[in-house]
Amino acid sequence: MVKQTTIAQEISLTGVGLHTGQNVVMTFKPAPVNNGITFVRVDLEGQPIIEADANYVVNTQRGTNLEKLGVMIQTPEHVLAAVVGCDVDNVIIELNASELPIMDGSSKYFVEALEKVGIVEQEAQRKIYVVKDVISYTDEATGSEITVIPSDHYCVTAMVDFGTKVLGTQNATMKNIAEFKTEIADSRTFSFLHELEALLNNGLIKGGDLNNAIVYVDKEISPETMENLKKAFNKDEISVKPNGILDNLTLHYPNEAARHKLLDVIGDLSLIGTRIQGKVIANKPGHFVNTQFAKKIAKIIKIEERNQVPTYDLNKEPLLDIHGIMNLLPHRPPFLLVDKILELSETHVVGLKNVTMNEPFFVGHFPGAPVMPGVLQIEAMAQTGGILILSTVPDPENYLTYFMKIDNVKFKNKVLPGDTLIFKCDLISPIRRGVCHMQAYAYANGKLVSEAELMAQIVKVKND
Missing domain, CATH: 3.10.129.10 (Hotdog Thioesterase)
Known part of the structure; x- marks a missing residue:
């Protein structure tokens, strides 16, 4: 029997929201058994609670966004991935803003915080959904597909194809969840220059800088764009490295983009609300296909639980006749x-x-x-x-x-x-x-x- 876990004590981090640009204080707190992962907006009246549940996903543009009764939680995927990667079942995450801090664009700082306070076992059995059949979800519009097949443990493979010279086809694999902290957690989010320009022009990336996102340059930078980037990132000079990314960042891995996509898959699939035992294969994953897949599996689990017939030996002597x-x-x-x-x-x-x-x-x-x-x-x-x-x-x-x-x-x-x-x-x-x-x-x-x-x-x- 694998027991549920929570953290030993609370710990806080401060940072800025990537899209809102708001400063935010985030506090991890221990939670009782069967709590799962819950967010609490301490800045709002009544301190409303939003569960990490795929059914609350309302938008997947530039991140996964949850909403319950009009209360928003923005871009929680990196934090969710850290919680799963640290093998934590139950945790309360308090926020004084809608968007979680971007930190360096990875799960690294969240993992370090959780490891600092320590993980403790609880007196309840962990619920694990054992995948018995192949389950798939395909986004016909993009060709993105996620499949899970039976396995004796949880593992994930992400395959990405961005169709650009600067960043073509990449693969990444996590053989078991124990690898997350050392192989996946520090993989940072990324963007292409053409996406960045559109986001900046529409005021959608107010908390970005060259320290929390890898920017792949997939087009010629005009002098006008260069000046806009300097202003946006508050830098005197910006240049492009030989490997096609903006300066001030060095890649942690040649396939860091694929590893970050794998990180997103882990975070988004935590919204199923149940650990899964199976091998996940994600082809061109993104937040939309990830969360749709999470909704599909959550629905299957609910139906199976409702219809699950316990088996008993009816010929065995009863406890009471x-x-x-x-x-x-x-x-x-x-x-x-x-x-x-x-x-x-x-x-x-x-x-x-x-x-x-x-x-x-x-x-x-x-x-x-x-x-x-x-x-x-x-x-x-x-x-x-x-x-x-x-x-x-x-x-x-x-x-x-x-x-x-x-x-x-x-x-x-x-x-x-x-x-x-x-x-x-x-x-x-x-x-x-x-x-x-x-x-x-x-x-x-x-x-x-x-x-x-x-x-x-x-x-x-x-x-x-």
Whole structure:
């Protein structure tokens, strides 16, 4: 079991937003289990929280941009890549502006900050989505494509083709996440001169200078452009190196551009919200295709989780047979709707019911085409959950269980005579004062048949 992680203590960095030019203070803070990566805008009323979630991506022009309820987070990809690269699951990132600091255009300074405070394990299992089939997303307009295939670990390959003499085809590979800090993190963002001119002319790159972006010169620089660049970068002189980049920067790697694209892929795919185990192959990646791919995988994970049918050995001796169940539950036939308890822990319970044609409710419920009523499926779930809550008291025979609330009920498939129903109930929050809040699922024939969020309370029977 791989445990979740967070950072040992908080740490702050200051910098400037590449596009807004605003000074920003960013603080990494430890976060509880299952928090994931969340951003907090401390400069806004109520300090709104924006989760690092692909569904909040609203714009991918010159970076990945998130928006939730009108609150923006701009260009978080380099920070997100650092969090993943440092093997951190849960962290709170406080900001006093919308855009994260660009620093030197890489993830280097964020990695150094996280390593400085240290990483600690938490008492919860890390959630990992194991890729079992090939999943792809293609942007037909650009020819960009991202594919993930099964692998025994997470690795990424990025292949880029910029179609220019100064920067043609490049490849970069990260064989495992442990390589991120030493091989990928210090790869800086880059731009072509023709893009830079357009951005400067439209006031879209106010925080740029020659120390936080590699500029590839893919055209002749006119005297007028040179003067504009001097003014924009506040430099007395600017020249072009023999390798085709503006001066004041030395490449860290011959394929630094491809490595930075790989860095972006890692950051953008963190928006899936779940670690993935698979080999990612990105051909001409960009923020649009990266985040669309993240949305696709997140949707697949959600569907699979919803429809995932747990497997149990039905021939194995149950934890509780019908007699053990009746020792805990006050229900009796024909309203006792659970036959066996297969698993029971402090946080979950699994029960079983064999649905037969001689059920009393089939006499009146579609006798010509018998279907188990949905309300009785919910009742059976609740009875299974009742075993969980009653197992926490020493004298369950002296308690009754009452419904307090039923939410988000969904019926997916019919339950027919001959079916074996499996009920799984998981605590949403710890049991307090006899109140139990559960997420419950019912499965039959390898399918999810119904689900509901249940809240119930046990009440001690007064003995006169």
